[in-house]
Amino acid sequence: MAKAVKICLAGEGGQGVQSVAGIIADAANAEGREALYIPNFGVEQRGGVSIAFLQIADKPIGAPKFDKADILVTLSDRAVRRCKQYVDANTVFVYDASIQGVEEDLPKEGEAKKVLAIPALEISQNELHPRVFNILIMGAVIGATGVIPVETAKAAIEKKLGYKFEQNPQLRELNFKAIDRGIELMK
Numbered sequence: 001m002a003k004a005v006k007i008c009l010a011g012e013g014g015q016g017v018q019s020v021a022g023i024i025a026d027a028a029n030a031e032g033r034e035a036l037y038i039p040n041f042g043v044e045q046r047g048g049v050s051i052a053f054l055q056i057a058d059k060p061i062g063a064p065k066f067d068k069a070d071i072l073v074t075l076s077d078r079a080v081r082r083c084k085q086y087v088d089a090n091t092v093f094v095y096d097a098s099i100q101g102v103e104e105d106l107p108k109e110g111e112a113k114k115v116l117a118i119p120a121l122e123i124s125q126n127e128l129h130p131r132v133f134n135i136l137i138m139g140a141v142i143g144a145t146g147v148i149p150v151e152t153a154k155a156a157i158e159k160k161l162g163y164k165f166e167q168n169p170q171l172r173e174l175n176f177k178a179i180d181r182g183i184e185l186m187k
Contacts, residue, residue, distance in 0.1 A: 007053075007070065010083045017134070023160055024148060036054070040053065067086070068087065075095070080102040090113050091107070096117070131174075139184075140182040143186030144186045150180070
């Protein structure tokens with residue numbers, strides 16, 4: 001990897017963007033890569049916009065925060081509006097297809113490399129389970145960037161959530177299915 005991959009995840013507090021960023025950073029570190037993650041959120045634990053800034057590279061990274069993202073994933077209308085400043089012509093802008101009323105706030109042609117609506121919420125609710133929405137988003141980030149191998153990501157999920165998997169082994173299969181489904185969405 002020649003340069004750091006700059007990832008920005010944004011959503012409402014409680015949607016799991018901080019958890020996803022942390023798991024990706026842990027997976028990158030397990031691969032021997034450099035990873036810098038910095039959370040950014042308001043005082044609200046739930047209901048406020050939560051932003052995770054994550055960079056992954058093969059050599060030391062100078063600063064945790066950045067001006068423009070290589071990939072920006074937004075999971076709510078407020079996140080779309082709040083994070084426009086992190087988009088430039090090289091950014092892949094991903095948002096959940098269920099978000100309504102943001103058409104005017106999405107990057108216009110030439111303002112972003114690509115603008116993609118993905119049905120993450122619909123898939124998590126109808127095919128999988130609402131609890132794995134954030135893991136599906138994690139899969140989309142991995143699928144779009146190739147920043148870590150899927151097996152390393154699954155090992156990081158296992159490390160983070162293994163105690164829950166011991167109590168309910170079906171959760172492991174559900175989370176792994178969600179990450180695979182997220183990767184598929186980006187192909």
